[in-house]
Amino acid sequence: MARLFFSTGIDELRARIIRLVSTGLHVSGALAILRWCAKSMMPAQDQRQRATFPFIKVRRASNLQILTYHRVNDEQDSLFPATPIRVFEEQMVHVAKCYHVCALEEAVEMFEKNDLPPNALAITFDDGYRDNYLHAFPVVRNLSLPMTIFLATDAIGTGRTLWHDRVFSAFRETNAPDLTGFDHSVERVRLDSLSQRILTMEKVLAILRQLDEAERNHRISVLCRCLAVEERRVDHNLMLSWDDVRLMSRDHVSFGSHTASHPILARVSAEETEAQLVRSGEAIRQHLGRQPMTFAYPNGTKADFNNVTKETLKRLGFTCAVTTEFGINEPGADMLELKRGRPWEEHLPTFAFKLSWYRLMSSQAA
Ligand SMILES: [Zn+2]
Known part of the structure; x- marks a missing residue:
């Protein structure tokens, strides 16, 4: 689900200043220096995460940044804001130029061997909306970028709404x-x-x-x-069909599980968690011929899953699970709690600046 927020006056002023500064950095080319610093340097901190002198040290291993998207369209829906198509295209052109975009599965393998390329980044989508096929897929295909879509499988090809x-x-x-x-x-x-x-x-x-x-x-x-409205249980245009999924799977798009019906897993029993993961995995295997190895927690904050969820994922053979806890993944990260997010910015220089800034400020010891 999308993040919704309102800016106060101070927030708006701060956002304007960041937009101005990032535009200056972008236009002058100074953002490339920030990207180099983000790739090569990290803040020096002690065990208690306090800054120590010298304040910057050389980064000894690469980290992994995972971007999250949900919908890409120009519908201007204020209740579930999507990334506009032009904005998504600009962001993808930027990451194709400045980052090493990896398929999530490959990134996880390299990450575990401490063998990630510099500036490693993975692109992910949650839920399985049809606009991923209509609008996002043509963009990433043209740029030869891999991406992963996490499917809430009960809604795929059925018209059932989440x-x-x-x-x-x-x-x-x-x-x-x-x-x-x-x-x-x-x-x-x-x-x-x-x-x-x-x-x-x-x-x-x-x-x-x-x-x-x-x-x-x-x-x-x-x-x-x-609210005196009819409950919209079915919408045949909202979610992907299995034909869409199969077509994309031939072209650098991989699919992970996002459960079957998108429950909050911390609120369901161990049996129901297992049933959701098995049902979702079987649907993907039935239509694509392979078991999903990657998983995204519905809603994805720490409160939305627990150790039972993680143990069930491990037992069923999932190699990684992504959250919506924001951050960069450093070597040694828990593969079943990978951090994920992106700058919620439509203004490209600010998006580019924040991507580099977050990476520079990622701070766990390598
Ligand atoms: Zn979701």
């Missing part, structure tokens, strides 16, 4: 003036403005993430009744 998409649809389509009768924490919250609607939707999503699947599905039906 639970969070049913919530987005409800808030997108409702004409109700407020939300009444769903939960006391959002009782009678007004839905007049877009910002009220987004904030309320975020609160509703947070409530729903705490529930098990049956209860969550029930509450989504209640939500739709409260």
Whole structure:
């Protein structure tokens, strides 16, 4: 799911300054120096992560940066913002030029052997939206970039919508003036403005993430009744078909599991976790002829999975699992808790600056 936020005045001023500085660095070519520093140097810190003198030391091994995307389209949907097609293309041209883009599976193998190339970066998508095929795939194919898409397999080729998409649809389509009768924490919250609607939707999503699947599905039906909209359980244009998946798999796109129905795994039993992983793995194997080795946790924060989840992944043969915890992966990282994210920036110089800056500031001892 996409990250939604609002800028305060100070945030907006800071963002403008960063945009101005990064444009200057980009235009002057100084960003290349920052990239070289990010590739070769790291902050010197002691065990307690405190800066020590000399403040910069030579990086002894490469690290791995993993970018996350969900949707690429020009629909300008404020409730589930996508990366615009032109922006995605600019970002991919930039990473193709300045980074060593690896398939995630290969990157993980090299990472474990401490044999990653400098500036290693992997591109990933979550959920399996059809626009990945329509808009992202042509861009990465033209640039010969590999990418990995994590599929919530119950929604692939079936038209079935994922639970969070049913919530987005409800808030997108409702004409109700407020939300009444769903939960006391959002009782009678007004839905007049877009910002009220987004904030309320975020609160509703947070409530729903705490529930098990049956209860969550029930509450989504209640939500739709409260918002006087029909629950959109089926949408044949939203998600990938297995034909799309097969076509992309022939052209540098790999597929990992994102469970079957996108539950929050920390909220389900060990048996249900295993059932989700097995069902998803079998669907991918049935359609692509190979078992997925990579996995992305639904929602992906530390609170959304636990040791049982990790042990089940290991037992079923997954070689890595990615989170949505932001950061760069340093040698020695837990392969079942790989960090992932990207600058949520549409302005290319700022995107480029932040990518390099995050890498420079990654700080665990190599
Ligand atoms: Zn997801």
